[in-house]
Amino acid sequence: MTRLRRQPLLALLALLAILPVLHGCPGAYNPFKQAVTAEQKAYALYGTYSIFTKKMADLVETGTLPSNVSLGLIEAESRATPVVNKLSEALDQAVEIAAEVAAGRTSQEKYAIAITNLNKWITEADPLIRNVVDAYKGAKR
Amino acid sequence: MDPLSLILLSLSSIGTIIQNPVLGGGSSHKASEIVDLLAVLSALILKGHEGMEELKAFAAHVKTMADDGRAPNRSERDAVAAQVADSHRRLQQAKERILRGESPIPDGIPDDSPPTTGPDDPPLPEVTEE
Numbered sequence: 001m002t003r004l005r006r007q008p009l010l011a012l013l014a015l016l017a018i019l020p021v022l023h024g025c026p027g028a029y030n031p032f033k034q035a036v037t038a039e040q041k042a043y044a045l046y047g048t049y050s051i052f053t054k055k056m057a058d059l060v061e062t063g064t065l066p067s068n069v070s071l072g073l074i075e076a077e078s079r080a081t082p083v084v085n086k087l088s089e090a091l092d093q094a095v096e097i098a099a100e101v102a103a104g105r106t107s108q109e110k111y112a113i114a115i116t117n118l119n120k121w122i123t124e125a126d127p128l129i130r131n132v133v134d135a136y137k138g139a140k141r
Numbered sequence: 142m143d144p145l146s147l148i149l150l151s152l153s154s155i156g157t158i159i160q161n162p163v164l165g166g167g168s169s170h171k172a173s174e175i176v177d178l179l180a181v182l183s184a185l186i187l188k189g190h191e192g193m194e195e196l197k198a199f200a201a202h203v204k205t206m207a208d209d210g211r212a213p214n215r216s217e218r219d220a221v222a223a224q225v226a227d228s229h230r231r232l233q234q235a236k237e238r239i240l241r242g243e244s245p246i247p248d249g250i251p252d253d254s255p256p257t258t259g260p261d262d263p264p265l266p267e268v269t270e271e
Binding site for chain 2: 037
């Protein structure tokens with residue numbers, strides 16, 4: 001029972017590694033802070049996520065974690081990845097439309113719509129991560 | 142001593158105190174679970190630290206991209222997508238192994254111990270350099 005109670009805490013701790021990137025981490029460690037455009041911000045989020053899910057997989061595969069902790073981490077990744085993949089699709093679309101605009105094959109309005117959509121997914125991912133921070137702080141109290 | 146080492150040493154020391162009755166700790170089931178938890182926390186912090194180094198390199202890459210005023214190109218996006226997909230696949234495979242009651246360590250990953258042979262096992266082939 002104790003293990004079950006601590007599982008969410010550990011899962012959140014692991015995911016917390018992602019959070020300094022976005023909130024309060026020095027700029028040198030914060031890809032998001034280095035980005036200027038929506039495309040760069042989306043790429044920064046996506047790349048950061050990839051780094052930490054890889055670390056998460058490495059950690060789970062060591063076999064040193066209790067099974068319920070590993071399953072908690074895997075569950076957290078399973079919930080986040082669909083949102084991150086939508087962000088990736090919106091990024092691809094925005095970059096491709098930007099190229100078409102540059103080639104004169106499509107309108108600036110279409111690019112504006114793609115950027116609006118991209119910003120929507122960036123905004124979608126951000127509160128998801130903030131919720132993890134709040135839940136972690138609540139669990140600590 | 143860097144802050145990371147200090148944190149890990151602190152966690153390890155707390156674990157030692159909790160486990161040792163001579164140092165004022167106990168050996169109850171609850172205490173052993175706390176020690177277990179501290180070990181996991183240490184591992185998570187260490188992994189987090191390793192992640193930070195990769196993160197620093199990636200942040201520098203994004204900064205260069207921003208300085209150049211360009212968007213991420215196809216190969217950069219594909220590389221990230223491949224890594225996300227690979228991690229997802231590995232985690233799902235680990236989940237299946239765990240749910241089957243097996244170790245999450247993937248097949249083909251040798252453990253740290255040297256290979257041994259039993260009395261009835263055939264001898265290990267000799268490794269020759271070409």
